[in-house]
Amino acid sequence: MSPTIVRLTELASRWNVALERELPAAVRLRRELHAAPCLSGREHPAKERLVEALRDHIPIESIADAGGVGRMGPADGPAIAVRAELDALPVTELTGAPFAAANGAMHACGHDVHQAALTALLRAAHGLDLPLGLVALLQPREESYPSGALDVVDAGVLERFGIAHVIGAHVHPGVRKGAVAAGGGFINAAADEIDIRVQGRGGHAAYPHQATDTVVAIANIAIAIPEVIRRTVTPLRPAIISIGTLTAGEGAANVLPGQARILATMRTTDPADRQPLFDAVRVMAQRTAEAYGARAEVTRIEGEPALINDPALAAGADDWLARLGVDGAEPMRSLGADDFSYFCDAVPSLMLFVGVETPGQHPQPALHHPSFLPGDESVGAVARALMAGYLAAAERVLGIEHHRSDLAALENAPFDA
Ligand SMILES: [Zn+2]
Incomplete structure (x- = not known):
């Protein structure tokens, strides 16, 4: 010894x-x-x-x-x-x-x-x-x-x-x-938050062709997130994004809301995945919103490494x-x-x-x-x-x-x- x-x-x-x-x-x-x-x-x-x-x-x-x-x-x-x-x-x-x-x-x-x-x-x-x-x-x-x-x-x-x-x-x-x-x-994991705000024009629910429907835009962003992870981070390293809050509309059935928002937590286990995964979500959200005639503003709130x-x-x-x-x-x-x-x-x-x-x-x-x-x-x-x-x-x-x-x-x- x-x-x-x-x-x-x-x-x-x-x-x-x-x-x-x-x-x-x-x-x-x-x-x-x-x-x-x-x-x-x-x-x-x-x-x-x-x-x-x-x-x-x-x-x-x-x-x-x-x-x-x-x-x-x-x-x-x-x-x-x-x-x-x-x-x-x-x-x-x-x-x-x-x-x-x-x-x-x-x-x-x-x-x-x-x-x-x-x-x-x-x-x-x-x-x-x-x-x-x-x-x-x-x-x-x-x-x-x-x-x-x-x-x-x-x-x-x-x-x-x-x-x-x-x-x-x-x-x-x-x-x-x-x-x-x-x-x-x-x-x-590193724990960051992703804040996605979709901005559209809104309008009457019976005239969706004259409005920008942020509900459909945000819904498509939400369901695309798992695919973004799969295409950005190797499956050999754990990473998740979970949506804790999704809001749109103010209680009316016949109004298309002009704003919608997702608040999600992003967990990554390798420092090298943190920025690329956020960037991939940002690009997807912006382009998806664009495809529906809306705009998305995406920010990362940095948490623990x-x-x-x-x-x-x-x-x-x-x-x-x-x-x-x-x-x-x-x-x-x-x-x-x-x-x-x-x-x-x-x-x-x-x-x-x-x-x-x-x-x-x-x-x-x-x-x-x-x-x-x-x-x-x-x-x-x-x-x-x-x-x-x-x-x-x-x-x-x-x-x-x-x-x-x-x-x-x-x-x-x-x-x-
Ligand atoms: Zn404790």
Whole structure:
């Protein structure tokens, strides 16, 4: 075993023992956070609670309005960040738990678990010989726009704290309970919106030959979209466009409306497909509208980029999970979106999915469901996933530094013929 692995293995076993000691308090913290969910953009109370829980361990400064950041371990050199989202959803809770929220908001995406896990992990790391900085990223506004992750990146936090890699872990009922899915490459899709506005002349429904019928134009645009995808993106790469809103007319049966509109979400998994697919839809919509005597104005509202896990970090995390006694799982790929992708865009990063179950529920409620409530053991599971991510990232950074110092030693060695 390399000296790096030996050092990190020792750290892992100490950290794991310290984590076990932190878990009972972390589970209580999780329940407290669950009972007091904060909506996107209003996460200040949640952040203050975490600042208090971490007070003696790591100083947290404010970023991105309701967010926070702090660094522990070596003050200089590269650092690894672990991220937890602070926001809850506008969902009325139906779990019936004694610590259920009663304010019309709900931690239906498990962010209460992530926050408690991150707190336990940092508290457990206190006093340990961390080889690289460990940065806590308390991120606001994951569930709504403007993206909190983008704000954190734009604020220069990654540069200022020397963050080489960001690690995230998300609970997921689609992964077997207790197992963790890493997986390199595409994990979540880029999520853009397409807004198509068709403008015509309208008129009397009994005189369609004297009007421009935007209903027929928009209907043809809608049904042509799947074919545009098929002709633009290779079937070997997932991509979808789904129309969430189609409007035309104002309730009359005998009026041809002068305007119609489509709002669609466009999901692509390869950055190279994003612009060409939008362009193809734009051209099709404009020409289809033209064919019906109307005009189409097509705009793209840019959302999160695709979430691409760094393959080396994913493989490393799988190894560390095995060493920590945690089962691996198949990668959790979907056309969902998570703004963690902004971190992946900025530095090689890793999002892990932690298998959880809501006790006593069949079938298992999905994320964002009013009955979704992972069990207490999920706090430790998420913390261990983040730990494995830190260890994999540290192994990589130290390995590269080791390699560099070897090269330097070679260059400085006296030439010996
Ligand atoms: Zn979430």
